[in-house]
Amino acid sequence: MSGGDAIPEFSKAKSGGDGQDVSLTNLSAFASGPGIKSGAEVAAILAVAVVIIGGIELALRLFHVPQYIMPPPSSIVYALFDEFPLIAPHLGYTLVELISGFAIGAVVGLVMAAVITQFPFAEKIVAPYILILVTTPMLALVPLLILRFGFGYTPRIIAVALAAGPMVMINAATGFRRVDSAKIALARSYGASTLQIFWKIRAPMALPMILVGLMIGAIFGLLTAVGAEMVGGGFGLGNRLTSYSSMIQMPQFFAVVLILSTLGILIYVLFFLIGKKWASWET
Amino acid sequence: MSTASARTPKLGVQAATKVYQTGSGDLLALDRCSLDVQPNEIVSIVGPSGCGKTTLLWSMSGLHRLTGGAILLDGNEITGPRPEIGIVFQEANLLPWRNLDANINFPFEIKGEKPDRAWIAHLLHRVGLDGFGGKFPRELSGGMQQRAAIVRALALKPSVLLMDEPFGALDSFTREEMNHLVEEIWLDTKTTIVFITHSIEEAIFLSDRVVVLTTRPGRVAKIYDVPFARPRSLEIMATKEVFDLTNRIKMDIVGERRPQAKEQPEHKSAEIVRIRP
Ligand SMILES: Nc1ncnc2c1ncn2[C@@H]1O[C@H](COP(=O)(O)OP(=O)(O)O)[C@@H](O)[C@H]1O
Ligand SMILES: [Mg+2]
Numbered sequence: 163m164s165g166g167d168a169i170p171e172f173s174k175a176k177s178g179g180d181g182q183d184v185s186l187t188n189l190s191a192f193a194s195g196p197g198i199k200s201g202a203e204v205a206a207i208l209a210v211a212v213v214i215i216g217g218i219e220l221a222l223r224l225f226h227v228p229q230y231i232m233p234p235p236s237s238i239v240y241a242l243f244d245e246f247p248l249i250a251p252h253l254g255y256t257l258v259e260l261i262s263g264f265a266i267g268a269v270v271g272l273v274m275a276a277v278i279t280q281f282p283f284a285e286k287i288v289a290p291y292i293l294i295l296v297t298t299p300m301l302a303l304v305p306l307l308i309l310r311f312g313f314g315y316t317p318r319i320i321a322v323a324l325a326a327g328p329m330v331m332i333n334a335a336t337g338f339r340r341v342d343s344a345k346i347a348l349a350r351s352y353g354a355s356t357l358q359i360f361w362k363i364r365a366p367m368a369l370p371m372i373l374v375g376l377m378i379g380a381i382f383g384l385l386t387a388v389g390a391e392m393v394g395g396g397f398g399l400g401n402r403l404t405s406y407s408s409m410i411q412m413p414q415f416f417a418v419v420l421i422l423s424t425l426g427i428l429i430y431v432l433f434f435l436i437g438k439k440w441a442s443w444e445t
Numbered sequence: 446m447s448t449a450s451a452r453t454p455k456l457g458v459q460a461a462t463k464v465y466q467t468g469s470g471d472l473l474a475l476d477r478c479s480l481d482v483q484p485n486e487i488v489s490i491v492g493p494s495g496c497g498k499t500t501l502l503w504s505m506s507g508l509h510r511l512t513g514g515a516i517l518l519d520g521n522e523i524t525g526p527r528p529e530i531g532i533v534f535q536e537a538n539l540l541p542w543r544n545l546d547a548n549i550n551f552p553f554e555i556k557g558e559k560p561d562r563a564w565i566a567h568l569l570h571r572v573g574l575d576g577f578g579g580k581f582p583r584e585l586s587g588g589m590q591q592r593a594a595i596v597r598a599l600a601l602k603p604s605v606l607l608m609d610e611p612f613g614a615l616d617s618f619t620r621e622e623m624n625h626l627v628e629e630i631w632l633d634t635k636t637t638i639v640f641i642t643h644s645i646e647e648a649i650f651l652s653d654r655v656v657v658l659t660t661r662p663g664r665v666a667k668i669y670d671v672p673f674a675r676p677r678s679l680e681i682m683a684t685k686e687v688f689d690l691t692n693r694i695k696m697d698i699v700g701e702r703r704p705q706a707k708e709q710p711e712h713k714s715a716e717i718v719r720i721r722p
Contacts, residue, residue: 349551351526353526443542
């Protein structure tokens with residue numbers, strides 16, 4: 163009611179009101195503590211990788227495990243390079259679905275989070291519905307979407323947007339809710355408008371949580387895109403998976419899996435670097 | 446008192462009353478609190494914790510509306526934040542995602558004005574922060590952060606500076622340093638300063654007058670004159686006058702903290718006490 167009356171209790175909440183410390187760098191598996199891993203640590207990680215991959219290779223060859231059960235790593239890598247010209251267009255299709263679906267979902271999610279958090283009463287009413295959106299696997303809607311929109315890009319992009327949007331929204335809303343009445347009072351003491359307070363105080367305070375939301379949203383988007391491609395339609399990395407496995411081309415199948423996990427890691431690294439650049443003030 | 450001959454006070458607090466609406470009913474934080482702050486004066490406000498000091502300061506800054514009474518700046522009622530009033534908050538209150546330069550530019554950004562570079566450079570030099578413009582708040586000590594906050598508050602050349610327990614979180618040495626700095630800035634700018642503190646020593650060292658508030662609802666209980674010339678040295682703090690004054694204010698506040706008799710004299714005017722230097 164009288165929002166302007168809130169006098170900050172500095173001793174209790176130093177910053178961020180709810181006292182939770184969010185940070186991308188803390189979530190990072192790449193940096194143990196601040197900074198880049200030392201050369202020795204990198205060497206140890208690579209050594210472990212060599213031992214594991216070499217061990218698998220050796221075991222598969224030693225026990226004559228047939229290719230259709232598990233191809234050795236060397237033939238997966240060979241298939242990756244050999245088949246890449248054929249896989250590349252499908253990687254492109256998947257990226258188109260992911261990027262456009264994610265962009266739509268992220269924009270809608272961000273706008274809804276920003277608007278909803280301005281009205282605490284509306285937020286209380288909407289909250290359970292958002293939870294349903296977050297917890298429902300949007301993949302389940304794909305057959306219905308295909309029925310309605312056919313086998314093209316449309317149902318997939320919608321599914322990606324539906325998967326990413328709520329993730330972005332719920333995290334961004336948490337960020338926008340971190341009101342710091344002292345900082346808002348500071349802005350108001352210079353005559354700041356509601357819009358200025360939003361852009362210059364609320365948005366930067368929410369940024370670390372927004373980045374977490376965008377990262378989770380993008381990863382969920384990737385999962386949903388591949389899943390939707392497996393359900394129907396003749397293109398995309400998900401379609402390659404079903405196609406290669408039905409033809410028992412296991413090295414090619416695992417080559418696609420390798421590409422997908424690389425995509426996931428790239429998404430993570432991208433948001434990690436953005437967080438390091440723009441949200442490192444939190445740590 | 447003749448109104449015609451008297452100077453217009455810089456800040457006139459006239460029977461300021463503030464009621465907070467809370468979940469468990471109305472809370473009377475300020476009750477007909479009256480006080481005049483003269484131009485170029487430094488006035489400290491002390492009082493038991495929760496007595497309404499911050500509430501009074503927020504009312505003076507136009508950050509919230511009074512329930513009753515009025516606060517006048519140069520004779521005009523304050524109805525909202527005013528550019529002539531600068532605020533220094535407790536715990537610096539810098540924006541952690543901005544470096545010092547960007548923090549000091551913040552008021553200008555909000556106002557859509559060009560920052561006065563020469564003045565800001567002068568202020569930064571004054572508080573000993575030359576060359577720290579690119580640093581982020583987390584890279585600075587508490588004292589340095591509070592210096593930056595003072596520069597930010599003075600950047601718009603306010604004629605009144607309101608400070609709410611600005612050095613409460615600092616260690617006592619840093620605090621003494623900061624007190625000297627406030628005095629230097631005052632000698633430099635002659636800005637009217639209202640200074641809230643829970644340190645009686647700090648209040649006496651800095652102020653022309655020390656105002657003691659009653660327990661909630663806050664009203665002016667006593668006003669003490671502190672007529673030492675400036676710049677003041679730390680030696681005055683060891684004099685008998687200051688020792689006695691400190692104890693009297695302490696007793697006022699401790700007395701205030703004891704459970705009060707139900708019947709309080711209605712709206713008694715503040716007692717004014719003077720000590721000889
Ligand atoms: N926004 C608010 N809503 C309700 N009560 C408040 C609010 N702000 C302060 N109060 C209450 O008003 C009284 C005076 O508070 P405050 O001015 O912060 O005291 P002080 O600064 O002297 O410690 C306290 O009892 C406090 O709990
Ligand atoms: Mg206070």
